[in-house]
């Protein structure tokens with residue numbers, strides 16, 4: 001039997017989040033959808049009357065996150081799943097290493113997510129079969145060029161979630177880390193390098209939902225892509241660097257011409 005869950009999903013206005021919101025709504029779950037852009041959330045809410053709370057907010061604003069939690073509390077009094085999917089990606093363009101870029105990416109991917117976790121936990125403690133979910137990235141399996149900030153932010157998220165898993169297990173709150181490979185979304189639309197085995201956002205959302213319903217602690221896909229990343233990561237350093245540079249050559253060529 002399918003449980004009708006109370007779910008907070010961040011980053012629901014485009015890409016993976018929007019596709020996941022579509023699937024969850026179609027399954028009859030109650031959703032609190034957040035993002036800065038309101039229109040896509042309202043459009044979905046109009047198709048599922050009474051099922052969706054639309055809460056626009058910038059997640060880098062800590063007070064705004066507190067207000068989201070208050071609205072969810074007032075509406076449902078608890079959360080069964082919190083799916084923290086909102087994220088941002090900016091690439092580093094060496095030789096101009098930018099600490100401000102690192103700060104911006106960390107702000108969204110790590111600090112905003114941490115603020116969301118702080119806001120979600122009291123609600124999850126009152127939920128049914130509660131699960132805290134964060135969307136990381138397969139980039140954490142193998143360091144890639146230009147991903148200094150993005151990769152570091154997702155590596156931080158991986159550790160945060162795995163550490164939290166240990167501390168939440170006695171309370172009965174499960175955790176899931178989602179580690180997608182390349183997915184066709186606005187985030188990747190302007191990427192100028194090869195994106196092997198890229199999935200559509202609908203397919204990625206399906207993979208995530210199946211994994212969540214099976215109670216997986218990590219959902220990673222596509223399998224063959226992750227296997228290659230892990231294999232290359234396990235090679236001796238000189239070979240790993242040479243192979244990674246060669247396979248991402250398009251990116252370096254782009255840098256040289258700019």
Ligand SMILES: NC(=O)c1ccc[n+]([C@@H]2O[C@H](COP(=O)([O-])OP(=O)(O)OC[C@H]3O[C@@H](n4cnc5c(N)ncnc54)[C@H](OP(=O)(O)O)[C@@H]3O)[C@@H](O)[C@H]2O)c1
Nearest residue numbers: 011013014015016035036037058059086087182183185187
């Ligand atoms: N696409 C991929 O290949 C890929 C691979 C691995 C992991 N991921 C991860 O998957 C997640 C979803 O990314 P996506 O590819 O679907 O990209 P996307 O279409 O750009 O979606 C990002 C979502 O995050 C929201 N967001 C960003 N900054 C925000 C902020 N400050 N406050 C509130 N919401 C904010 C955006 O909403 P608004 O702009 O409306 O605020 C949007 O809904 C991210 O965590 C990303 O790192 C993506």
